[in-house]
Amino acid sequence: MSSEVYRTIAESGHAEFVISGSEFIGHARPVETVQDAESFIEAVRDEYDDATHNVPAYRVRADPLREYASDDGEPSGSAGKPALNVLQGQELENVGVVVTRYFGGTELGVGGLVSAYSRAVKEAIEDAGVTEERPHEQLAITVEYDDSGTVRGILESEGVEFEAEYGEDVQFSVRVPTEESDDLCDRIASATSGRADVSGPTE
Template sequence: MTMETNGYRAVYKGGQGEIIEKKSRFIATVLPIETEEEALEFIAKMKKKYWDARHNCYAYAIGERQELQRCSDDGEPNGTAGRPMLDVLLHEDIHNTVVVVTRYFGGVLLGTGGLVRAYQKATRSGLESSVIIEKQRGVFGNIVTDYNGIGKIQYILAQNNIPIADSIYGENVSIQVVVPAQQQEKLEKELIEGTNGKAEIDWEKEVVFAIVEKDLKIF
């Protein structure tokens, strides 16, 4: 999924999950990032924090198309940790996110299949403890109307699930909205027809936005 369509999923707030497999402890720590430098800084921080662990494996995917992908097994058998972790991010369509899975060895070998399953399970546990949002490309607009048209405009916005950023009441009413890019033309037509051309619409700028716990967030 790309921003050219409906958007992409990203971690808004990182979290931490933990699993135990045959006495080995796997701690997955998740963080939202924008650059590779941020990812590497976080990985170094986790390695310092969990300096006494046997392994600190990691994976990250950055970009609207997940074009930058990196992973590391950090001493585990080749292909049993970092790549399986990265596969979870790609399968879940999670962008701009780094995951570090720390393993404290419990004395029992898991085998290659067991390691793959454990690192993937731990990664999912970390994601489940995080806040994941859907980022969309949209247009920030300002709708100006008189008090007679406010009810109709609010109805049209509600019917189209358009989030309202702010409402300013003065001589006229100014409603600031964020409209998904693919809905802009359709909504403008409905607003003009619904108010008999009395609503003035000023599309001010393109934005990236998401609904976070029912609140509108503009990035």
């Protein structure tokens, strides 16, 4: 997978509108993995299980890039593909979307559906906000108490995100830009004379 900066969304987004009696609800969420995307889709389907359709699409950074869309019972090509096309057109990655539709009794036709599903995704993305992100990975670092201050000092000086859990030993869960990961591991290994147990990337 490339270590280049990529476009994604900053947070979850939401959109709602009505066309000819049919209610459309757009949901967008940043995701890290295909599993995240599929869990998000299932959660929306569970929450809106009384809806006529829940149309999903996602683009997830993997090797190769994973793309998925489904019409969920709408006419072929009228729903899932337009939703995915918005993500492709805006070059967004690590994004999952679901458009929920409650049918209002009036057929919209394929053209109307394409327009509505595209609009729901676009508006949900606008609500979420587009941002640029660098690929990150998770590292798990385990050290004894004597080394924990040293490791914490390195993590703080590097400005990476981390959480520390103090038990019999100290476990740091670290989120580090992929391109900086090797240097950080080398620095910690050197500072602790190899006593730090570093594993990753983790899911």
